Amino acid sequence: xxxxxxxxxxxxxxxxxxxxxxxxxxESPIPVxxxxxxxxxTVYLSLDPTNRIWMSDIEQYMPPVGLGDVMRGGTLSVVExxxxxxxxxxxxxxxxxxxxxxDVMSGGQKMPKGPAPLPAxxxxxxxxxxxxxxxxLDIGKPQLGETVVVSAAAGAVGSIVGxxxxxxxxxxxGIAGSDEKCRHVVEDFGFDACxxxxxxxxxxxxxxxxxxxxxxxxxxxxxxxxxxxLENINMKARIVLCGMISGYNAEGQIRGxxxxxxxxxxxARIEGFIIIDYFPRxxxxxxxxxxxxxxxxxxxxTHIVKGMDNALSALNLLFTGGNTGKLLVQASEEP
Amino acid sequence: xxxxxxxxxxxxxxxxxxxxxxxxxxESPIPVxxxxxxxxxTVYLSLDPTNRIWMSDIEQYMPPVGLGDVMRGGTLSVVExxxxxxxxxxxxxxxxxxxxxxDVMSGGQKMPKGPAPLPAxxxxxxxxxxxxxxxxLDIGKPQLGETVVVSAAAGAVGSIVGxxxxxxxxxxxGIAGSDEKCRHVVEDFGFDACxxxxxxxxxxxxxxxxxxxxxxxxxxxxxxxxxxxLENINMKARIVLCGMISGYNAEGQIRGxxxxxxxxxxxARIEGFIIIDYFPRxxxxxxxxxxxxxxxxxxxxTHIVKGMDNALSALNLLFTGGNTGKLLVQASEEP
Numbered sequence: 001x002x003x004x005x006x007x008x009x010x011x012x013x014x015x016x017x018x019x020x021x022x023x024x025x026x027e028s029p030i031p032v033x034x035x036x037x038x039x040x041x042t043v044y045l046s047l048d049p050t051n052r053i054w055m056s057d058i059e060q061y062m063p064p065v066g067l068g069d070v071m072r073g074g075t076l077s078v079v080e081x082x083x084x085x086x087x088x089x090x091x092x093x094x095x096x097x098x099x100x101x102x103d104v105m106s107g108g109q110k111m112p113k114g115p116a117p118l119p120a121x122x123x124x125x126x127x128x129x130x131x132x133x134x135x136x137l138d139i140g141k142p143q144l145g146e147t148v149v150v151s152a153a154a155g156a157v158g159s160i161v162g163x164x165x166x167x168x169x170x171x172x173x174g175i176a177g178s179d180e181k182c183r184h185v186v187e188d189f190g191f192d193a194c195x196x197x198x199x200x201x202x203x204x205x206x207x208x209x210x211x212x213x214x215x216x217x218x219x220x221x222x223x224x225x226x227x228x229x230l231e232n233i234n235m236k237a238r239i240v241l242c243g244m245i246s247g248y249n250a251e252g253q254i255r256g257x258x259x260x261x262x263x264x265x266x267x268a269r270i271e272g273f274i275i276i277d278y279f280p281r282x283x284x285x286x287x288x289x290x291x292x293x294x295x296x297x298x299x300x301x302t303h304i305v306k307g308m309d310n311a312l313s314a315l316n317l318l319f320t321g322g323n324t325g326k327l328l329v330q331a332s333e334e335p
Numbered sequence: 336x337x338x339x340x341x342x343x344x345x346x347x348x349x350x351x352x353x354x355x356x357x358x359x360x361x362e363s364p365i366p367v368x369x370x371x372x373x374x375x376x377t378v379y380l381s382l383d384p385t386n387r388i389w390m391s392d393i394e395q396y397m398p399p400v401g402l403g404d405v406m407r408g409g410t411l412s413v414v415e416x417x418x419x420x421x422x423x424x425x426x427x428x429x430x431x432x433x434x435x436x437x438d439v440m441s442g443g444q445k446m447p448k449g450p451a452p453l454p455a456x457x458x459x460x461x462x463x464x465x466x467x468x469x470x471x472l473d474i475g476k477p478q479l480g481e482t483v484v485v486s487a488a489a490g491a492v493g494s495i496v497g498x499x500x501x502x503x504x505x506x507x508x509g510i511a512g513s514d515e516k517c518r519h520v521v522e523d524f525g526f527d528a529c530x531x532x533x534x535x536x537x538x539x540x541x542x543x544x545x546x547x548x549x550x551x552x553x554x555x556x557x558x559x560x561x562x563x564x565l566e567n568i569n570m571k572a573r574i575v576l577c578g579m580i581s582g583y584n585a586e587g588q589i590r591g592x593x594x595x596x597x598x599x600x601x602x603a604r605i606e607g608f609i610i611i612d613y614f615p616r617x618x619x620x621x622x623x624x625x626x627x628x629x630x631x632x633x634x635x636x637t638h639i640v641k642g643m644d645n646a647l648s649a650l651n652l653l654f655t656g657g658n659t660g661k662l663l664v665q666a667s668e669e670p
Binding site: 058059060061231241242243244247253254255256257258259260261262263264265266267268269270271272273274277 | 395592596600608
């Protein structure tokens with residue numbers, strides 16, 4: 001064990017794509033826990049599209065990460081030393097330690113050992129799965145026989161959204177960026193169809209795969225893909241606005257779709273949604289999703305990149321479509 | 336009585352502003368009712384922003400008006416001759432006879448005589464009032480003490496929305512295009528404040544007049560005014576998308592706001608809404624609004640232009656802000 005804590009510091013707010021120098025990897029001494037605190041060693045760091053939002057200073061749902069601060073990120077850590085009787089060495093703790101190898105914490109959510117592999121708590125049984133679950137069911141409200149479209153279908157959230165929609169008796173059409181991802185989405189996750197938007201005219205393909213129109217759109221992407229979906233929505237369609245990754249590297253705010261008037265004409269509903277609002281209801285999610293995962297009804301992928309020093313290059317995979325499933329950095333070995 | 340029926344025929348789909356030659360005023364013989372039909376003389380024709388949508392062929396909520404057809408419009412007519420035992424000469428009938436002085440009809444909604452002046456049935460007690468009522472209450476769901484913003488506040492719908500919001504205990508801030516309209520909205524309709532968007536920076540003025548942020552936006556205008564509103568919305572804000580008149584004379588579809596990402600960040604809800612979906616519930620509206628009007632709790636304006644030949648120039652008032660309150664063409668005398 002090196003006696004240093006590697007940390008990614010936000011130095012500049014990226015303009016457009018993240019550039020060298022926007023974040024800097026620094027080494028500092030491993031911190032020492034004070035009274036009531038414990039030292040947590042990061043095992044897994046979650047990389048999510050929203051990380052790019054936190055780097056910017058556009059209006060957002062949490063304060064942006066401060067310049068000079070450690071980059072924010074969800075983590076699963078193991079307790080190494082503790083001055084807190086509630087946390088013992090070896091305990092697994094979920095928190096927001098950020099992009100660093102060690103953190104001093106005063107509390108956190110202890111995770112059970114055993115029922116599922118640790119990466120599951122960072123994906124299907126973590127915020128990713130909860131985002132899919134509440135976004136689709138509570139906002140999208142899919143009904144038996146309806147057609148649900150999921151963009152970024154091979155992604156961490158999208159792949160789970162599609163599987164839940166299938167469990168609810170919907171026709172599910174995914175959109176992804178390669179034939180291999182589409183094959184995976186249909187064969188392994190059970191979507192009814194998947195459109196490779198890099199190969200096909202997305203508007204034509206949506207008309208073909210959604211002959212009855214689109215009732216629910218779980219929107220992860222925004223931009224032209226969202227416009228093509230809007231063109232095909234049914235009356236009273238519901239659009240779960242979970243993310244708009246296509247716009248995150250753009251400068252400034254994210255534009256609405258060019259065919260926004262479809263919302264009026266089709267009396268559709270767009271609703272923005274961020275998982276933190278559902279924290280009081282996580283119990284519902286753990287109960288139902290835990291059972292689905294245990295029964296093999298919901299599957300999940302993890303894409304694990306090793307080493308905290310690779311966090312920044314790994315994050316970029318989200319914007320280039322280089323990952324399939326939940327993207328994690330493994331910063332150290334599981335206990 | 337001239338023995339001719341003046342009719343406005345849609346000849347070309349307007350590109351941008353409506354131009355001479357897009358619609359043509361023609362004279363044809365007064366039609367003769369067949370078996371089961373009656374001849375209806377138009378008394379009032381409703382002019383509404385949505386008329387401009389019907390002239391275009393963008394994706395919309397009813398079929399566009401066909402080229403060569405009489406322009407569509409809501410009407411209040413008097414029965415002149417009848418071969419239908421349910422409709423007697425002198426009866427007042429609400430329908431969609433369009434931009435013409437006479438129509439042959441087979442049915443329609445008979446209106447009561449007496450309780451309110453006829454123009455009220457084309458405004459506060461008609462589709463205009465119902466749009467304000469269901470849009471605000473059913474979609475906007477304003478709560479006691481919340482702040483409601485209404486664009487086109489001096490307009491037919493906006494002026495009623497604001498009065499209902501006041502009855503529900505909200506702070507109500509209007510946006511209109513002249514000091515005179517703003518004075519009218521505050522002094523006569525009881526809004527708490529009104530912003531003249533032609534004189535003030537709308538973003539700054541909204542911050543001043545909505546110090547607690549905006550909870551409900553009843554959106555009639557779209558464009559830059561909508562963007563300024565979005566910039567000031569609160570968490571879980573509701574945007575009742577009733578219309579986007581600022582975009583109706585633009586070519587093609589209507590763009591979404593430049594700061595669309597606010598919907599995500601504030602977990603807001605945008606919901607499109609068209610009154611025809613509420614036809615099954617009109618009884619609720621008539622009961623409650625009828626009482627409010629009778630008690631003087633809700634006031635209304637009508638702006639009446641005489642002569643069917645003036646329908647097209649009158650319609651333009653909606654786009655230049657030349658009217659205050661419900662815009663009607665009076666095509667013939669009340670019976």
